[in-house]
Amino acid sequence: MIENEDFRGKHVLFVTAVRLRRGPRGLQLDNQTCAGLSRWAESFDHVTYIGIEQPTDIEDDTTVNWIDVVDLTCRDQLKVIALPFAYKFGRFFKEYKSTRKKLAAEVAKADHLCFTLGCIVGDWAAIAAMEAIKQNRDYAVWFDRVEHDVIRKTLSSMPQKRRVKEIVTLPFMIKYHQYLIRHSKLGLFHGQDTLEGYAEYSTNPHCFHNVHTQLNDFIDSEALNTKTKRALSGAPLQVLYVGRAVDMKGPVDWVDAITKAAQAGVPLQAKWIGDGPLLHEMQKRVSANKLEDQILLPGFSADRKAILSEMRNADLFVYCHKTRESPRCLIEALVSGCPIVGYQSLYASDLVSRNGGGLGTPINDPAALAVEIQELHANRERLVQLFNAAAADGSKFDEQSVYAHRAGLIRKYS
Structure with a gap:
């Protein structure tokens, strides 16, 4: 832990791609x-938060x-600035x-600097880091994924x-990020991967770990006992996943694994x-296998309490993540007493390294995942x-503690 973690910092600047x-009432951010x-x-004491303004036609x-x-x-402690969408x-x-x-003006005014890096073209956080280097300022870099x-x-x-653009710029982006990391005084990396x-x-x-779970979100002994009795009775397994239906989350593999187990x-x-662009493909596969009664695809839910309730009720949180990222949903499942079972990664393995609250299977192998189920x-x-x-x-992942620790790092080093 960081010394004097309870010490309050003055003015921090975050530049992100959020x-x-x-x-109608001014700027909006996600919950x-x-x-x-x-x-x-x-x-x-004061937080300046810079993100990217989403065009109305997107x-x-x-x-x-x-x-x-x-x-x-x-x-009253907050200043939010929207920068151009320029990808x-x-x-x-x-x-x-x-x-x-x-x-440059915001970097000069702030006492502490933290930049969340992502791409290359349109990444204003990287430009802010370049400006910090020019001004001879210490700063932190923040990466949510590789x-x-x-x-x-x-x-x-x-x-x-876009594929051509990414192929051309990717080697430059890698070197660019390495340069900015080397010049930073603090590297904040979300998850072990x-x-x-x-x-x-x-x-x-x-x-x-970037979490938003509170102490009162943690599963209690009564809920654990109820789930235990149901599982030991031989009741049908309750399997859950919460996230976007996009390639990197492996939604087609997920349907295939559940189908094979059924x-x-x-x-x-x-x-x-x-929800997401692959939800229709998932629905097609479920229908083709006549599993509409066993595999449900209800779409997006903004009701966080309802989602955590689903997690507490579930027997398994099954996932098929394909890239080196750090999905928050795995932490939320653990907090809810729901074992995480899915494709192996350093991130997932680290989350359960103390007590073994999950199991890993080979990546891109839904058949092996089905066998585990x-x-x-x-x-x-x-x-x-x-x-x-x-x-x-999951007991160590409460929002207040993890944010306080990260704030201590930012105050000390950047």
Whole structure:
């Protein structure tokens, strides 16, 4: 832990690629970002938060729960700035000079600097880092995932024009990120996969977990007992996943794994909560196998309490993530006493390293995942052990503690 973690910082600047939009009452942010801002306001006197303004003619490929910034309890400590959406070369170069000038002013005013890096063209956080280097300022870099790995593994699903652009710029992006990491005083890497992908370039790398679960979200003993009794009774397995139906989440593999388990005679009720471009393909596969009564695809839900209730009720949180990222849903499942079972990754393995609240199977192999589900159905005592191990592994992930620790790192090093 960081010394004097309870010490309150002065003015922190975050530059990110988070989307903002303009609503009838001013700027809006997604609900999870707003929750994070409230936590940052507990550790800093003033927070300047910079994101990307989403054009009105661009629709989200998933549903977002938008919150008016003016309604946040920390609004008096908060300044939110929207920068241009400039992911095309022409727009980026057109907006570069004026945007860098704006970023230079904000960098100069802040006491602490943290930049969430992502791509290359249109990545204003990287430009802010370049400006910090120019001003001889210490700064932190923040990575949510191994960006070049995600791009490489999702190239096939991109439109041709974008695919060509990514292939051409990818080598430059990798070197660019390495340069900015090397010049930073603090590397914040979300999850073990991201840490492993970037730590060698950082003089001060730290793994963190970006969670929004509260202490009152943790599963209690009564709920664990209820789930245990049901599992030992031989009731059908309750299988769950919550997330976007996009390539990197492996939704087609997920349907295939559940289908194979059901066809092998496992009594189950599976549910994928979330929307996305591959939801229709999932629906087609479910219908083709006549499993509409066993595999439910209800779409997006903005009701966080209802989702956590689903997790607490589920026997298995089955996932098929294909890239080096750090999905928050795995932590939320553990907090809910729901074992995580899916494709192996350093991130998932690290989450359950203390108590073993999950199981990993080979990536891109839905048949192996189906076999694991079959074995847990057959061994209900082992399944109950996983319930308790998952709850134990999830017990360290409360929002207040993880944000306070990260704020301490930012105050000390950047």
